[in-house]
Every structure is written in C-alpha cells, then in structure tokens.
Amino acid sequence: MLPDLSELRATARVVKLPLGVKFRGLWTREIMLFQGPEGWTEFSPFVEYDDGEASSWLKAALEFGWAPVPALHRDDIQVNATVPAVASDQVAEVLAHFDGCRTAKIKVAERGQTLADDVARVKEVRRLMGPEGRIRVDANGAWNVDEAEHAFHAFAEFDLEYVEQPCSDLSELAELRERTHYMDILIAADESIRKAEDPLLVAQAVAADVLVLKAQPLGGIGAVVNLSSQVSLPLVLSSALESSVGIAMGLYAAAAVPELTYDCGLGTAALLSADVTTLPLVPEGGRIAVQRPHVSEDLVERFSADPDTTAWWMERLERCYELLQS
C-alpha cells in the first residue's frame, strides 16, 4: 500500500546540497525528502533520469519512510573512501575526509581525461594508503573492450581489488573477463545491475565477479534483500551520492544482507560540503553505524531549492507516483 499522494506532497521538501569536489560532473545534488511514520526518507534520482527509472527510486523512498526495516545482521558497516576524478595533487585532501578507511574506490575514465591521469591518481592513492590499502576503480562503463584491457595492464602494478563497470554492455564485460582472467583482476557490475529490466538475469550471467547494489535504484531495501538471497556472488552496497538520509537507507540495506565480504561505497556523505543533519553519516574509523540521521529543519530550510526546481520535483513526484500505482 502506498501512502496518499496528498500526504507525500504535504511533507515533501527539495534541497540542493553543494559538493566539495565535482562528482559525476555535478557541483550540487538535488534531493527530495519526505517525512513518513518511520522517519525521513529520500527520493533523489539524478535529474536526467526518465520517469520509468525514477519510479524505482520512489518505491525505495516510500518503503524506507513508511515500512519498518527488516531484520539486521550487523550494526555498523565498513565503508570505502570514494575518490572522484580529481588531479593527483588533490587526492590527499579527498582521502582526509574518509577517516580510517582501509579501502578506496577511485573514479577513472572521466571524459576529457587520459589513462595517464587515471594512473597518476591511482598511483597517488596507493602511495598514501601503502601496500595494505585495498584499491578499486570505477570506469562507469566508459571503455570498450580493447581500452579496458589496455587499462588493466596499465593498472597491473597497483594490485587492484576489482574494476567496477569497465565496459557498459554485459557481453563486453564477459569478453573482457575472459581476456583478462589470467591477470587476477576481478570485475564488478554496477550500471549493468541497476539499469537492468531484470537484475537477477544480469547477476546470473558470467560477466562479473562482484555485484554492486544500490538500494534506491533497485527499488529499496526489500528488493536488495530479495536479490541477495537469489545470487551467490559477493555484494557491495553502494550509495547514489545521497544526503545522510539516503545513506541511511543504504546502511540498513547493507546491514540486512546475510554476508558482506567487501567494504561498502556508503561513505559519500563525506563528499558533500553541506548535509541536512548536523551529524552527517560519514566514516569514523572506517565504519558507519547503522542509523537514521537526525534531520535539522534549519539545514533543510537553509539548503531549500528555488521555487522552479521545487515545482519540477513535485511534478516528477506525481508522474512517478502514478507509474507506481499502475
């Protein structure tokens, strides 16, 4: 049962949060928040996503605000530092926001940059973290198979934990995996899962070694738990660059899956330069406790979006709500 649209409209708030560094081409993050009986919840599909895709994010938001969370297997989550595609001389400053994280995920293959830029950034992370640091990279599907294979060789000396979404298509991932098998670098699927009609089919294809799951795009914590029970590959719960409210949804999803072998990508509130709580859910000692943040009305007010942006989100909410009802 969905809450009434009138109830959603009455509690909906739209905020625009600034980022400390550019991420995914963005300097600000637009987010709609609701207050349900279970607490604050977040609806924040990126603005360019169509209503079909965005409606899964709404389903997730309504579940987190209006339904109790499932049974939990742990009360804190080990998270990775997330390093955007910054210049190598900015890496130390970014890592400083991720207290105690033993794992770092580095964005690579950003448009307008070269493989040499990526290698320099990865090299700097390895230098700062030392040999024990666990380092993964995320190409967001930007390479073709040849480019990806070339990049794997360029990264060979850095002892990567895995490469996330090196190519966009599942068939490319499968071919790359076969070609580079001998190198012992694992491949993780992210967009392949979160943009799929049926994530289960993707999970079962022999194209990846690790699955990246995001609660909002997959339709919520229940959907993540359901998927986790049907796959045997290791899972990494990750954020979609949310406020601490959306991060909380990810933390509960990570706590609700039976097994976690890798650190989760849920430290990204550290990339925001403002949040809707005075106690952001950022890593301490490499971990974040599973909890809902205390949302500050003052901060919601201070970072409220302008009326046109708010109206645009209200209309998006109505269209997505209608899709969920049909």
Ligand SMILES: O=C(O)CCC(=O)c1ccccc1C(=O)O
């Ligand atoms: O996994 C992480 O470390 C952080 C989350 C992240 O990278 C991300 C955040 C927003 C949108 C896409 C992605 C992604 O993993 O590609």
Ligand SMILES: [Mg+2]
């Ligand atoms: Mg990714």
